[in-house]
Amino acid sequence: MSSPIPFLDLKAINQRHRDALLQACERVIDSGWYVLGGEVSAFEAAFAQYCETPHCVGVANGLDALTLILLADGIGPGDEVLVPSNTYIATWLAVSAVGATPVPVEPDPLTYNIDPVAAAAAITSRTKAILAVHLYGQPADMQALAALAQAHGLRLYEDAAQGHGARCHGRRAGSLSDAAGFSFYPGKNLGALGDGGAVVTRDAALADRVRVLANYGSHIKYHNLVRGVNSRLDTLQAALLMTKLPSLDADNAHRHTVAQRYLDGLAACPLQLPHTPAWAESVWHVFVVGAPQRDALAAALKAADIGSLIHYPIPPHLQPAYADLGIPAGALPIAERMAQQVLSLPMGPTLSLQEVDRVIAVIRQHFGVGA
């Protein structure tokens, strides 16, 4: 009997760094400095360099990173922000958090990323910005979106919570727009051992506004310029992230090897496999297949002790949380079809190629595809 294959083995991922993580904890404990400080600024500098952007501001989580970008740019009530119809709901929630309206745009059905042509059609006199998502680790078509934003005087942002290290025309996610929000939620490609997030930008003034807003509206303790919030990257998490950052590229390279093996091994199966344009370098946050009989495939994997997940089972516009927008079922057919058909297979930096082969064998057998 072979052992179960989990969807994502977070414990194994962090066990690889156990000694270094413990040393980082000791360093923070012994420093006596537990909020902001040198650990946070060192990680900010390292992550800015990684993203090939001049500025990084650590914040409490990915949702706050996106919210603070919009807030710092003065986007608010009456404004519209274009968002993908198929994304994790946090993308929409950031827009709602500042009082603006998320306007859903359907994806390209091949890449699952926001369709620039559909985005152009959704622009109104109230549109202020486009918030693109590098969904599943694959960069959105930022070149087309940048041209669109420029033509209409819009701001362009990235939700890079799934895209640490991805490249679009050779340039890193985070450096492809006015500002980008990252998440360091434990399951992301660069994950903390708790919550964490960051804003990266080439705009020094925007970075400064985010930094002030995230720290009670204050540059100098007890001097409050604006009504801010408390959304700082935790010092301990910054130290842990610094320990893990040097492994991110190798981890992403392993994900790429896994993805290539899935693509080869599943080519003969009746599945929609991920499509990566030539200019895009995905970091394979998840490996998503499309299957008309998705639930039967998930059940076959479960019967073989193989984990899988659905990203995402209900699109934001059909969530009770967004009932007030009044977008009816059927209005966003591509997002709705994805919710019915997508399935994420095991993927991660510690997944062995033997495990990948077992997943492939179970799926091929499920579809009656010979070895």
Ligand SMILES: *Cc1c(COP(=O)(O)O)cnc(C)c1O
């Ligand atoms: C994880 C995620 C977020 C939110 O990040 P948190 O750190 O959990 O707040 C936002 N957008 C996308 C696309 C995500 O996957």
